[in-house]
Amino acid sequence: MNIAEIRKQFPILHQEVNGHPLVYLDSAATSQKPRSVIEAVKRYYELDNSNVHRGVHTLGSRATEAYEGARERVARFLNAPAAEQIIFTRGTTTALNLVASSYASSVLMEGDEIVLTPMEHHSNLIPWQQAAKRSGAVLKYIPLQPDGTISLADVEKTVTNRTKIVSVMYVSNVLGVINPIKEITEIAHRNGAVMVVDGAQSTPHMRIDVQALDCDFYALSGHKMCGPTGIGALYGRKSLLEAMEPNEFGGEMIDFVDLYESTWKDIPWRFEAGTPIIAGAVGLAAAMDFLEEIGLENIDRHEKELAAYAYSKLSDIEGITIYGPREGRVGLITFNLDDVHPHDVATVLDSEGIAVRAGHHCCQPLMRWLDVTATARASFYLYNTEQDVDRLAASLLRTKEFFGHAIG
Numbered sequence: 001m002n003i004a005e006i007r008k009q010f011p012i013l014h015q016e017v018n019g020h021p022l023v024y025l026d027s028a029a030t031s032q033k034p035r036s037v038i039e040a041v042k043r044y045y046e047l048d049n050s051n052v053h054r055g056v057h058t059l060g061s062r063a064t065e066a067y068e069g070a071r072e073r074v075a076r077f078l079n080a081p082a083a084e085q086i087i088f089t090r091g092t093t094t095a096l097n098l099v100a101s102s103y104a105s106s107v108l109m110e111g112d113e114i115v116l117t118p119m120e121h122h123s124n125l126i127p128w129q130q131a132a133k134r135s136g137a138v139l140k141y142i143p144l145q146p147d148g149t150i151s152l153a154d155v156e157k158t159v160t161n162r163t164k165i166v167s168v169m170y171v172s173n174v175l176g177v178i179n180p181i182k183e184i185t186e187i188a189h190r191n192g193a194v195m196v197v198d199g200a201q202s203t204p205h206m207r208i209d210v211q212a213l214d215c216d217f218y219a220l221s222g223h224k225m226c227g228p229t230g231i232g233a234l235y236g237r238k239s240l241l242e243a244m245e246p247n248e249f250g251g252e253m254i255d256f257v258d259l260y261e262s263t264w265k266d267i268p269w270r271f272e273a274g275t276p277i278i279a280g281a282v283g284l285a286a287a288m289d290f291l292e293e294i295g296l297e298n299i300d301r302h303e304k305e306l307a308a309y310a311y312s313k314l315s316d317i318e319g320i321t322i323y324g325p326r327e328g329r330v331g332l333i334t335f336n337l338d339d340v341h342p343h344d345v346a347t348v349l350d351s352e353g354i355a356v357r358a359g360h361h362c363c364q365p366l367m368r369w370l371d372v373t374a375t376a377r378a379s380f381y382l383y384n385t386e387q388d389v390d391r392l393a394a395s396l397l398r399t400k401e402f403f404g405h406a407i408g
């Protein structure tokens, strides 16, 4: 992978922030966009923009082809059996809400179990709390090991024949751990439960094959994988999608409408009420082309190397605590520095042109498990380099010195 060439394709990276060349280490929140994605969206608006699934005119056909072509692109990217199993959503949050309201409401009964982990993002937690409240189902949590990993023995103990749904993140946005989704899916299925995967942090960084994982639902966000904001997707097993009621109603999703009764279109359109996110889908397809051209395996390898380099470089800083396991992680490092508040760490880093995130990362239960109120997080992507890590480490040493003096 030629990182210098890759960096040239991201216009935003070539600027100074607060008088320093930008080091962008917040891709887990949202990734930057390559020129090909920006151009694809621009080209769509300049040449093809129209509404979909209705126009007899040429632009209407082009927009429909672009939108449905993007659906096929997502299906190929995930190795889904068919494009009709891909529903476009606003992102992972909307996709998980759709499953937790439409699918869950039709299957959950009082006393049924929904199994999660304490490391879930609020997007894969609160929709299930709501589903549990509506149905009388109970939430159960697979406990975490001291290093933040999941043991399959604990999965075996937590998932029972009362479990209807298991919903787990593939990659943690805080701990960086890669969860054993295939094995958890196997345990869920053996107990008759459906497996939902939050793929927000996995899809940008590693090759995903929903058939090999054998999961029932898989959610992703376009903006974390070089695509635009406002577009994401839900993959679903065909038989489950076909049995599911829509959760939004209106134009685009109907077949026949009468004053008192209506019928729905087939999947996937019955889940896409209203004018869809057409330009977003076009941008997401361009992002998938971009990532596959570079190769997901290459991206995965580059980030793991960078994570290992960052882990060892940052571990040398006295007073730093890094959360999550050393091995088996993706390219993100969540940490705290002595008693310095992570917001202060992020503010000093920003003054030197380095963008990291600080806060609870939408994982308040996990923060409690870690016994902290917040952390700082540096997250890497295909455009980051060892020099970025060196800048981060040097800046953290200055931060420590600054607050050491300030406190002392």
Ligand code: 7TS
Pocket (backbone or CB within 6 Å): 028, 029, 030, 090, 091, 092, 093, 094, 121, 123, 124, 169, 171, 172, 173, 198, 200, 201, 221, 357, 361, 362
């Ligand atoms: N699931 C995980 C694992 C995530 O990391 C995020 C966003 C979401 C779901 C929600 O995705 P959305 O696109 O629907 O918002 N995570 C983060 C983060 O770590 N920092 O900002 C957003």
